Amino acid sequence: MMGNDRTNNGRRIDEPTGTETVGHEWDGIEELNTPLPRWWLWTFYATIAWAAVYVVLYPAWPLIDKATSGTLGWSSRGQLAKEMSAADLARQGIFEQIAATDIEKLIASPELMGQAVAGGAAAFKVNCVQCHGAGAAGSAGYPNLNDDDWIWGGTLTEIEYSITHGIRWEGADATRVNYMPAYEGMFDAGEVNALAAHVLSLSGKGTSTAVGATLFADNCAACHGPAGGGMPEMGAPALNDAIWLFGGTEAEVKKQILAPRHGVMPAWKDRLDPVTIKMLAAYVHSRGGGQQAAPAQDDVMAETEVAQAAQAETDG
């Protein structure tokens, strides 16, 4: 029902509400010109004022290669840096505690060990996964750190030493180093076959022969042990277990006898601080295969280091 009421500017007045319409009409739908409450108007002005101040204080106008910087100097990168340094500061206490704790005593303090493992897990993802894999399971030639087979020993101290000084790392004097001789040309095909068969028999695969046993005793037992148990002090891998760094088939074993491959790991002392290395050792140790240090650990360590030094001299 169209009313006849009109305001002086000719707009219709809506009868049920008594409100003037704005004068537009779309298919019979009209819009009421209900006025805003004044507080709403002020709120609108306040948002405009807020925007004006914000544009001055914070990065706002996009330019070609960056935005205007804003007088407060705030940036998201700057905030990240601030938050990161705040997080570092928050971890400072734990770092100092770990630094002050003997690595073999970390296990006695589950809380500190937990912190170290967590920190080590983070550092592992940045520094170690490239070779050892995200799950620390390694791959052919890159040792698996989850299992109970340790080429250079699996106590916290030994792991820490390996990380600190690396394996066959030229830049580090105290690096762990050993080289297995290449037997290419020293054995004929039958001898190599016999030797490989003996090596496999140590872990129960196949049968050995007298020739193979003799060859092993003469050439290999010095480092790998008479029963193939290995010698972690020298980094000689155990051959009598189910774990093969370069593969456990006959062809792979023969290949390793004739032309051994030698993995290299950097000495991380040049790249990482001692606490991070300690935490990495804790993490690797916690992966399920970590070994407990022997009670007379100091003596063993001394011997190991002497052996290391001797080895380094020999090889150097």
Add this chain to the structure above:
Amino acid sequence: MADPKDVERPAPPAKEPRDWAGALPDKAPRSAASGPPSADAGGHGFMGSELYQKGQTVHNKRIDGPFRRFKWLVMLVTLAIYYVTPWIRWDRGPYAPDQAVLIDLAHRRFYMFDIEIWPHEFYFVAGMLIMAGIGLFLVTSAVGRAWCGYACPQTVWTDLFQHIDRLIDGDRNARLRLDKAPWTASKIARRLSKWSIYLVISMATGGAWILYFADAPTLLVDFFTLEAAPVAYATVAILTGTTFWLGGFMREQVCIYMCPWPRIQTAMLDERSLIVTYKDWRGEPRGSVKKAAKNPDQYGDCIDCLQCVAVCPTGIDIREGQQVGCITCALCIDACDKVMADIGRPRGLIDYATLEQCEAEAAGAPAQPAWKALLRVRTFIYFGIWGAIGAAMLFALGTRTHTDLTVSPDRNPPYMLLKDGSVRNAYTLRLRNMESRPRDMEVALTGLPAGAVMWTDAVALENAAPEQIIAVPANETKVVRAYVMLPPGTRADAFTFRLTSLDEQGEQDVATTTFAMPGNE
């Protein structure tokens, strides 16, 4: 929504529907008809071409009556619930807080008397929110905008602040006069004291809120010794500001312009919803008692005394009919009933009624008691849904166990070959102890070949066994990294960890997982 009667309603009767605008004394725009300008702060009745509408404080007159008393009661109960709840103590033993209602965000626990809700049980909170939502539908279907009129915090606090106005400045007329009066020392003093009281109430409002999130007595002491968390002060500051502003000054503007609920309710009301309404067929045309005495039968019952407008907390004129500004607080019913009693006319010129009932009454049917409006299919359906959700939640709450085990196998590496040829898998076990006391729990392997053993980071390999006992702290989920090893030559695939609480409850949970080994993939 679900009322078939609504859907299958026959075509409207041939008679002309009642013209609700007929409630108006004339066809002129309403601002001319709605009494004093102070009563016209609502969104309607504007005639000019200005961009905005000046705000005008609603000064509602004091009234007494059954609905006002009910409003007092609701205010008392809701405010008491709000302020007292955080102080109720509830003994839960030494390992859990003793506050009856506590939202412990830091520890991710929600305590409500005997119920303790963990984050993984958030569906209880979701269920409560759904119940609250459907509860509002239910209430709207049954009694219209009763939430708006009585229980909404905005209404309760506005009511409280309006009583402060009355206490300091006097009743409606005195307040209207004072608003117009020049700023003398006395007016400044009155305003300052009024605003101070506003501020105290606002701070108490914000202050009580934070008590729900921490131990109330401790927090209260910390708050005043400046040792509470910054977020506590920020929360109190924000809530003080919003209460001061929304309760002290915005008041009905919140209901009319800011709140979505009046709009939603507008859509939910129908002809059979209870609303507060003016029975225009009885009241019109309006005329004073004197006029009516001179010209019997020419005037209706409304004597245009404007008492219904004067007492309205949102400043509307209920005689204009149903409108968004009406929060159905029913104070106008009290006012009108009082006037009707004074002049010896029957009560209920303004009353709770449904539009349908109004139509019937206008056509001559007798007035129906308001409670009959409650009996409608829609209300029963809402109540059924609401009750079903509540019953389902109670059932879930009653049957939940306080012991839970989840197992996630290591995916990288999936298995580990050991020196002796045995195969090891690693699992992350989460042992949940929802009791407020530490408990020993046994984790046992079932479904693995003989010789399978388990150990953990805390239990050395030498002590590996098919089952381990793990101490789980009170009210916590203990995360354990467990290793399971199968001897060489055996095989396995799916198997189960079985968790048993080693106490008189003996609660159990099982988690089935797989044992990965070469050849299993």
